[in-house]
Amino acid sequence: MRETLFDKIVARAPGICLYGFAPPKQTSSPQELESVAARQVERLSKLAPDGVVVYDIRDEAERTSEPRPFPFLPTVAPQEYADVQLRALELPKVVYRSVGGDTKESFVRWLATTAGKPAASVLVGAPSAAAATGLSLRDAYALVAEHAPGLTLGGIAIAERHQRHANEHERMLAKSAAGCRFFVTQAVYDVSSTLSLLSDYALALGAAQRAPAPLILTFSPCGSLKTLAFMKWLGIHFPRWLENELRFAHDPLETSLKLCERVFIEAWAFAKSKGLPLGVNVESVSVRRVEIDASLELLKTLRRAMEGT
Numbered sequence: 001m002r003e004t005l006f007d008k009i010v011a012r013a014p015g016i017c018l019y020g021f022a023p024p025k026q027t028s029s030p031q032e033l034e035s036v037a038a039r040q041v042e043r044l045s046k047l048a049p050d051g052v053v054v055y056d057i058r059d060e061a062e063r064t065s066e067p068r069p070f071p072f073l074p075t076v077a078p079q080e081y082a083d084v085q086l087r088a089l090e091l092p093k094v095v096y097r098s099v100g101g102d103t104k105e106s107f108v109r110w111l112a113t114t115a116g117k118p119a120a121s122v123l124v125g126a127p128s129a130a131a132a133t134g135l136s137l138r139d140a141y142a143l144v145a146e147h148a149p150g151l152t153l154g155g156i157a158i159a160e161r162h163q164r165h166a167n168e169h170e171r172m173l174a175k176s177a178a179g180c181r182f183f184v185t186q187a188v189y190d191v192s193s194t195l196s197l198l199s200d201y202a203l204a205l206g207a208a209q210r211a212p213a214p215l216i217l218t219f220s221p222c223g224s225l226k227t228l229a230f231m232k233w234l235g236i237h238f239p240r241w242l243e244n245e246l247r248f249a250h251d252p253l254e255t256s257l258k259l260c261e262r263v264f265i266e267a268w269a270f271a272k273s274k275g276l277p278l279g280v281n282v283e284s285v286s287v288r289r290v291e292i293d294a295s296l297e298l299l300k301t302l303r304r305a306m307e308g309t
Contacts, residue, residue: 005051005092006118006152009182009214014272016182016214016279018094019044019299020053023081027265033076037085040292047296049303051092054078055209056124058098066233079113092120093182094154099140100126106107106114107135111148113297114190122154122184141178154167155180162200163193168221169201171207180211184281190237191263195270202274216279218268219302221294222246223253234285239254253294257301261278264302 008016024036044052057075076085082093099107111136114121123144124270125137135143144151155175162168188194194217203213220236222228228246232238237245242259249255264280271278284295 002091003008004118005094005120007052007118009152011294012211012214012277014214016216016277017299017303017306018051018053018184018216018279018281019047019049019295020055020218020281021284022057023078023085024057025081026076027252028076035084035090037081039092040221041086041089041130043296044277047299048121049091050279051094051120052086052089053094053122053283054082054086054096056096056098056284058101073165077183083113092118093118093121096102096122096124097140098124098126099135099137100124101139104135104139104143107140107143109146109202111144111151114148114151114224118152119150120152120154122156124156129182138178141175141180145179152181152266154182154184157183157185157197158189158235159185159188159193159197160235162197163190163237166196166200169204172201172213172304173204173210174266176210176213182216184216184236185232187218187265187283187285188267188290189222189242189259190239191266192239193237194263194267198271198276202276212276213270214277214279216281217264218283219298220283220285221253221260221291221298222256223291223294224284225252227288227291228252231285239275253291257294257298260298261301261305265305 005016024033028036029223030124039117058076078095083133086093097110123137123140144153155172157168159168162258220231225247245255245259246252268278282295282299
């Protein structure tokens with residue numbers, strides 16, 4: 001019998017394979033929602049990752065003074081999309097939840113919807129201190145422990161933040177102590193900051209005599225200068241040389257796929273040498289069909305790389 005996502009998380013196994021996407025826009029008609037969901041169910045059933053990630057998309061305008069490259073359009077609530085529109089998709093769903101807009105009461109009501117079934121969620125804090133009007137992550141973790149101890153809880157890890165502050169590994173250990181069983185990163189293009197995070201995390205685990213949680217690296221194809229601008233606005237760091245490769249490539253999308261594979265293979269080998277269970281989450285931040293198709297191919301490529309070593 002094939003191990004489930006939950007089995008692999010409990011076993012702290014390397015090689016977890018996820019596919020991530022945002023729900024459709026709130027303005028979508030019922031027919032459009034049904035059509036989009038049907039296509040996703042068909043594609044992802046064939047792809048058969050260990051699970052799918054359903055993001056909670058927020059404006060995040062407070063996070064940066066840079067203008068947003070694309071207008072923000074609210075999406076269907078991720079839990080609703082996972083439970084209703086994707087009910088035919090027989091894969092575990094990892095549902096993101098932005099707790100900055102929650103009160104204690106609304107968050108506990110949401111936790112009640114996860115009861116009685118295998119469920120996984122990644123909680124996300126406010127994008128900036130100025131935007132923190134609701135629950136803190138610390139309070140949200142405590143409420144999970146009190147009201148939904150069966151929820152498989154994940155956390156965010158950001159290598160770029162580690163590059164700036166050199167304390168992301170400490171955040172990860174604190175989140176693990178608060179109940180996080182796995183981590184998902186922001187999209188990775190900077191292998192150096194990723195290796196630094198892996199190194200410091202491994203050293204901290206050794207010093208504390210603690211076992212590692214699965215760390216799932218996110219990869220996202222970049223097929224145009226518009227997609228590149230949006231990814232940079234999201235906070236994804238592109239080293240100068242790598243950005244040049246994308247900007248001046250004859251085929252930016254194919255180039256990005258090769259670069260993602262290159263970054264992953266280096267991170268995978270390093271993590272293996274440190275005893276860290278790495279996995280992958282592939283997403284598309286673009287709605288262009290060519291970039292969505294490329295993300296599906298990238299997941300197949302990275303899965304083969306994990307299975308071949």
